[in-house]
Amino acid sequence: MSPVRLTPAQARALNDDYLARMRQCVPWSPAVAWAPKLNFIGDTYEVLELFAGVVASDAPVHLLEPGQFVDSPNRRFRYCVRLHRAGQPLLTWWGAEVGTVIFDSDVIIPALYQVKEIDDGGPPWNEAPWMSLTPGEIMTLRPGTRQSKGKVIIAGLGLGHQLIEVSKRLQVKRIVVVEIDQELVDWILPVIRPHVRKPLEVIVGDAFEVIPKLTGDIALVDTFPGYGDGFRVVEQLAKRSPGIKRFWGWGTSEMTGLRQRER
DSSP: OOOOOOOHHHHHHHHHHHHHHHTTOBOOOTTOOOOSEEEEOGGGOOOOOSSTTOOOBOSOGGGOOTTSEEEOTTSSEEEEEEEEOTTOOEEEEETTEEEEEEESSOEEEEEEEEBOSSOOSSOSBOSSOSEEOOHHHHHHHHHHHHTOOEEEEEEOOTTSHHHHHHHTOTTEEEEEEEESOHHHHHHHHHHHGGGOOSOEEEEESOHHHHGGGOOBSEEEEOOOSSTTTTHHHHHHHHHTOTTBSBEEETTHHHHHSOOOOBO
């Protein structure tokens, strides 16, 4: 597909729109409602940095210098802090709709990258992060967090954002995290644990094999690279998991307009 080329008039109009939006910025809140255009004061965007002292950078992940990243022991994962520049749009999404968010000053975005499984001769790291704490990811994880109560199963550890947020809910009594990668658990979990407020159990294994053997009030499944592309998979997992009362998958109910069934 050829890149879209803007006319000079279109480029000016787009630039004028972003400049106008930067004058309309409001404080960020993790509870903010999604809208196609969101404009935030950069100094209010606070996110959890898991490793202290990592210098933020907007360089490609494979070109980061020492001090700008932390690699897992076997160098299969890389944690870094992306420096996102003022006025540059970031994608957001909600269901089938997409939008943008801009900040009026530079902000930092912690991110986790995974090494490529196949050496294709290019940079060793996947171009897209495995997880990053952008407004889009934070907002689209909220529906699952808000449904959480009792015993909660979380499939996928990532940067631990949803685990931490779920643990803040008074309605939640205990949490079970199912993560397929032992290295990620050994590396990231000790950093996350001090922020988790509820009893926590971790099971290392394939969530689609482990969850059908568990019991719980709700399972939050976020193991998919694309937003909302796991609807059928989550439905099938729910059918095989009689001990779980409710299922939520990242983007599944918002993308389809349907809620996962509740027993």
